[in-house]
Amino acid sequence: MKLKKLIGLMVVAGFALPGAAMATNGYFSSGYGMKANGMGGAATAMADDAFGGANNPASMVFAGDQLNLGVSLFSPKRSASRTGTAAGGMLNGDESSDSNYFPIPEFGYNKMLNTNMSLGVTVYGNGGMNTDYAPLPNGANFMGGQGRLGVDLMQLIVAPTVAFKIAPNHSIGISPLIGYQRFKAEGLQGFGVDTNGNTPGGNNLGYDDSFGYGLRVGYMGKITPTITIGAAYATKMNMQKFDKYKGLFAEQGAFDMPENYNLGIAFQATPELTLALDYQRINYSGVKSIANSSNPITAPLGSSGGPGFGWQDVDVWKLGAAYQYNKQWTLRAGYNHGDNPIQARDVTFNILAPGVVKDHATLGVTYMTNSGDELTVSYMHAFENTVTxxxxxxxxxxxxxxxxxxxxxIGVAYAWKM
Structure with missing residues (x-):
């Protein structure tokens, strides 16, 4: 009964978390959980924390009893410029986006029901995008509207997770995914009027939100005493449509979360050193409002064939290392490389969503207290990338x-081992 109450409180708290504005591997996070963040996001074959609902549900049965709580301060620096347009260059300019700091909380809980089965929950920001450009000197903006220009997209997932061993060193897990997303656009008055008489940009209609569902399943196997493998698959999450923006997003306001899958291997190179490698595939092409091309525009905004952001599917490689310096200190480093989903032909629409970064370097450290709890700090830098x-x-x-x-x-998390 205590466990049920605790999980219920966590689910409620998860939906109350503030918005996250990520844009790393497309608009997904480069890593979920502070330890994974320090290793370039490599976590599919690792069982260090209670973030299996975001990485690999099967890992939870090897994670033991623990409660993880953390927060990151995320700072994306976005800018856009335009040169050479006709009509006197009324929409030419160079602007940097404001709103550059975002707190991103996370937590997970795992409880071993017996030696072969666990029950837990992971609450995390799946991804997001935020831009906030000041108007050009003449009062217009890059999209032909008036005043400030930008979007704010936040996606949150609550993932209750059950995992069990199918053999002493092999497990499977399942996480029903409960999704929430929130979206706002401003400055899109220049998009005109759609076939229903609505202004697609909404004349700054404010936030709209939607709920939805999906499923993540996973496998983990300790093949030898030094080699562990893992695999996980998440379905496309079917989300309610954004009613306020049905004249903007393709399929009358649809904005589902794309399916994705990941494969991983971890190698205990020495008693102190662990190396991990993940491959992740994110299928943005399965969501028309993300994948439909915006150039040329061949169908009305909001229609099934209406313009989107033109994003391609991406492949992501995550490489990480963890070195146990002594009983108290563990050091981490990683590198994350993903494809840029944005093509040059669609650069104009992606002024609103410039998710172009490809390469990330990470560092992390964990300190174990005398009681066995852990304090973890991680840092990530995504190198500048440009599309013209x-x-x-x-x-x-x-x-x-x-x-x-x-x-x-940069983020910090604390793990209570129970």
Whole structure:
């Protein structure tokens, strides 16, 4: 009964968490859990914490009893510029996005029901995107609207998880995914009026939200005393449509969370050193509002074939190392490389969502207290990347648009071992 009450409180608290604005591997986070963040996100074959609901549900039965609570301060630096458009260059300019600091909380809980079965919950920000550009000197913005220009997308997932061993060194796990997302756009009045008489940009209608569901399943196996493998698959999450923005997003406001899967291997190279490698695939192409091309525009905004952001599927490689310096201290480092989902042809629409970074370097450290609890700190730097392409003809024929971004994130988490 105490366990049921604790999980219930965590689920409620999860939906009350503040918004997260991530844009690393596309708009997914580069890693889930502070230890994974320190290792470039490599976690599919690791069982160090209670974040299996985000990484690999099967890992939880090897994680033991623990409660994890942490927060990261995420700082994305985004900018956009336009040159060479006709009509006197009314929409030319160079702007950096404001709103550059975002707290991103996380927590997980795991309870061993017996030696072969665990029950837990992971609550995490799946991803998101935020831009907030000041208007150009003439009062217009890059999208032909008036005033400030930007979007704010936040996605949160609550993942109750059950895992059990199918053999002493092999396990499977399942996490029903309960999703919540929130979206706001401003400054899109220049998009005009759709076929239903609505202004697609909403004339700054404010936030709209939606709920949805999906499923993540996973496997973990200790193949030898030094080699562990893992695999996990998450379905596309079916989300309610954004009613306020049905004239903006393809399929009348649909914005599902894309399916993704990951494979991982961990190698205990020495008693002190563990190496981990993950491969992740994110299938943005399965969500029309994300994947439909915006250039050329061949269908009305909000229709099934309406323009999206033109994002491609991405492959992500995550490499990490953990070195146990002594009983109290463990040091971590990692590197994360993912494809850029944005093509040059779609650069104009992606002024709103410049998720172009590809390479991330990470560091982390864990200190074990005398009681066995753990304090973990991690740092991530995403190197600047730039995409340039022809301005969408709807906003200024003859021009060129450039978007770029780099990021920093630092976080701290505490794990109570029970």
């Amino acid at each position: 392409g022809n301005t969408n003809s709807a906003f200024g024929p003859g021009g060129q648009d450039t978007i770029k971004m780099y990021q920093n994130s």
